[in-house]
Amino acid sequence: MVDPHGRHVTYLRVSVTDRCDFRCVYCMSEHMTFLPKKDLLSLEELDRLCSAFVARGVRKLRITGGEPLVRKNIMWLFKALGRHLGTGALDELTLTTNASQLARYAGDLAACGVKRINVSMDTLDPVKFKAITRWGELSQVMSGLDAADKAGLEVKINAVALKGVNEHEVEDLVRFTHGRGYDLTLIETMPLGDIDGDRTEQFLPLSIVRARLLDKFTLVDIPYRTGGPARYVEIKETGGRLGFITPMTHNFCESCNRVRLTCTGTLYMCLGQEDAADLRAPLRASVDDAALMTAIDEAISRKPKGHDFIIDRRTKRPAVGRHMSVTGG
Ligand code: SAM
Ligand code: SF4
Numbered sequence: 001m002v003d004p005h006g007r008h009v010t011y012l013r014v015s016v017t018d019r020c021d022f023r024c025v026y027c028m029s030e031h032m033t034f035l036p037k038k039d040l041l042s043l044e045e046l047d048r049l050c051s052a053f054v055a056r057g058v059r060k061l062r063i064t065g066g067e068p069l070v071r072k073n074i075m076w077l078f079k080a081l082g083r084h085l086g087t088g089a090l091d092e093l094t095l096t097t098n099a100s101q102l103a104r105y106a107g108d109l110a111a112c113g114v115k116r117i118n119v120s121m122d123t124l125d126p127v128k129f130k131a132i133t134r135w136g137e138l139s140q141v142m143s144g145l146d147a148a149d150k151a152g153l154e155v156k157i158n159a160v161a162l163k164g165v166n167e168h169e170v171e172d173l174v175r176f177t178h179g180r181g182y183d184l185t186l187i188e189t190m191p192l193g194d195i196d197g198d199r200t201e202q203f204l205p206l207s208i209v210r211a212r213l214l215d216k217f218t219l220v221d222i223p224y225r226t227g228g229p230a231r232y233v234e235i236k237e238t239g240g241r242l243g244f245i246t247p248m249t250h251n252f253c254e255s256c257n258r259v260r261l262t263c264t265g266t267l268y269m270c271l272g273q274e275d276a277a278d279l280r281a282p283l284r285a286s287v288d289d290a291a292l293m294t295a296i297d298e299a300i301s302r303k304p305k306g307h308d309f310i311i312d313r314r315t316k317r318p319a320v321g322r323h324m325s326v327t328g329g
Contacts, residue, residue, distance in 0.1 A: 001057050001296075003269075003303035010059045011227060011258035014050060016043075016074060017066040018263060018326050022098050023134040024122075026160055026189045027324050029196045030134060040263050043073060045283060047080040049265060052289050054084050056296055059091040060227060062118075066263070069101035078112040085113040096120065096158070100136060102144025106151040116154040118185075119145065123159075123166045124176055132165065149180070156183040156226075156243075163204040170209055171216050178240025185230050185243035190272070193323030206244045213242075227257065247272070253306030259299070262326055267299050272307020 001009040019034050020027075041049065050061055061081060068074060084090035095109070096118040109117070121141055123129050129138040148155050157177045161167060170186065177184040186209060189202050213219060218236035225232070230243030253270075260268045265280030277299035282291040 001300045003300055005303070005305050007255070007257060007303070008057075009257060009259055009300055009303070010057060011062070012050065012053045012058045012060070013062045013064055013258060013260045014046065015065050015260070015262050015326065016046060016063055016068050016077065017071040018323075019070055020065060020067040020098070021070050021100050022067065022136040024120075024136075024160075025132055025134065025197060026162065026195065026199075026202055027193075029194060032323075035264060041265050041280065041283075043071075043077045043080075045265070045280075046077055046263075048289075049261065049279060049283060049292070050081055051084070052292050052296060053261075054089050055289075056293065061090060061093050063093075063095040065096075067098050067100065068095055069097055069105055075105065075108050075112070078109060078114065082112040082114075092116070094118070097144075098133070098136065099141040099144030099148075103140070103147040106144065106147035106153060110151040110153055114153065116156065117148060118156045118158050119148070120158045120160075122162065123169055124172055125169070128165065128169075132162070145180070155180075156185060158185050158187055160187045160189055161204045161206055161209055162189065162202050165202075167204055167209065170213060174213070174217070174235060174238060174240070174242060178235065178238035181240075183232075183241045183243065185245060187245045188247060190247050190324070192271075193326070206246050210244065229256075247307065256306075259303065267296070269299060269303040270307055273304050275302060275304065277302070 003009060017040070023030050023032070063078070078093070081093055085093055093112070093114055094116050095114065097120070099119045099121070102119070119141070122132050126138040129136060145155065157173070159166065159173055173184055186206055188204070188206055189199060191199050210219070219233040219242070220236060222232050222234050222241070224241060229247070230245050232241050232243045235242055260271060261279070262268070265278065265283060267277045267279050269275060277295060279292060279295055282295040285291055
């Protein structure tokens with residue numbers, strides 16, 4: 001699949017549920033209204049949709065949410081999608097998780113062919129962790145990380161940089177993650193969906209974080225890429241990699257190779273735009289995939305050139321109305 005701007009679309013992110021057992025302050029409001037269960041695609045339908053994308057040339061699938069591991073029977077989907085790794089049609093099957101259920105599932109994930117996972121963890125302080133996630137416990141995540149290590153999964157930690165919350169903890173996060181052999185990626189908050197607080201108060205430009213790190217560490221730019229928007233440095237003192245994802249201060253759209261599917265079968269061609277294609281109707285209209293394939297091709301032909309994220313300081317409204325947990329991070 002090649003979009004109108006000459007970019008090859010080889011990466012599909014799939015949000016398998018909009019629900020979550022945490023309520024991170026930058027992601028959700030405390031009292032979220034979730035989709036009615038009847039609107040969700042079944043696991044069989046998700047398998048069929050993902051498999052259609054694989055047939056169209058997608059080489060990498062990332063399962064996300066909401067929290068993917070809270071969806072009932074989710075290992076069935078991992079097992080089903082794992083077959084594409086066996087045939088060589090797919091290079092990578094992976095997931096992004098808050099790790100709350102990882103202690104239970106790490107072994108099963110590895111058995112399905114998952115090799116690398118992204119775990120979101122913004123702080124090493126249990127009190128701050130509770131404040132950020134509202135409902136989470138840091139100890140659950142730590143047990144999840146131990147289980148991932150034991151299962152042989154490669155781990156990357158994602159941390160959202162939050163002004164006044166974890167901004168002075170980045171050095172500790174670097175030492176902790178690199179000490180365990182993990183990569184660390186820092187992310188700027190993006191204005192997606194209504195939350196209870198004020199987004200302009202949370203936003204911390206990573207340029208500031210990077211400048212502060214220079215007091216402690218030697219940062220060497222490296223060409224390492226994971227197919228995502230992160231730009232990496234190697235930290236001389238730890239030998240580990242640190243990535244920066246800066247959607248607000250740097251436009252990374254020129255190399256975008258991905259599209260995003262929601263748990264209701266809506267395809268978003270860009271995280272930062274409202275335009276979407278409904279794939280559930282063609283999926284359900286027929287048991288053969290002809291109409292679905294046409295709908296996918298038509299959607300890719302509309303992939304926009306880039307996002308227009310901006311936090312409107314006057315109205316404090318998010319640039320994009322839907323939450324990250326709907327589109328999948
Ligand atoms: N629940 C899983 C997790 O937290 O890893 C997967 C879904 S979560 C929506 C995916 C990623 O999006 C997480 O790393 C989270 O920190 C990030 N995220 C959520 N809302 C965000 C926002 N407004 N700006 C930037 N990153 C955000
Ligand atoms: Fe849940 Fe992930 Fe959003 Fe936190 S960031 S509320 S863990 S979906």
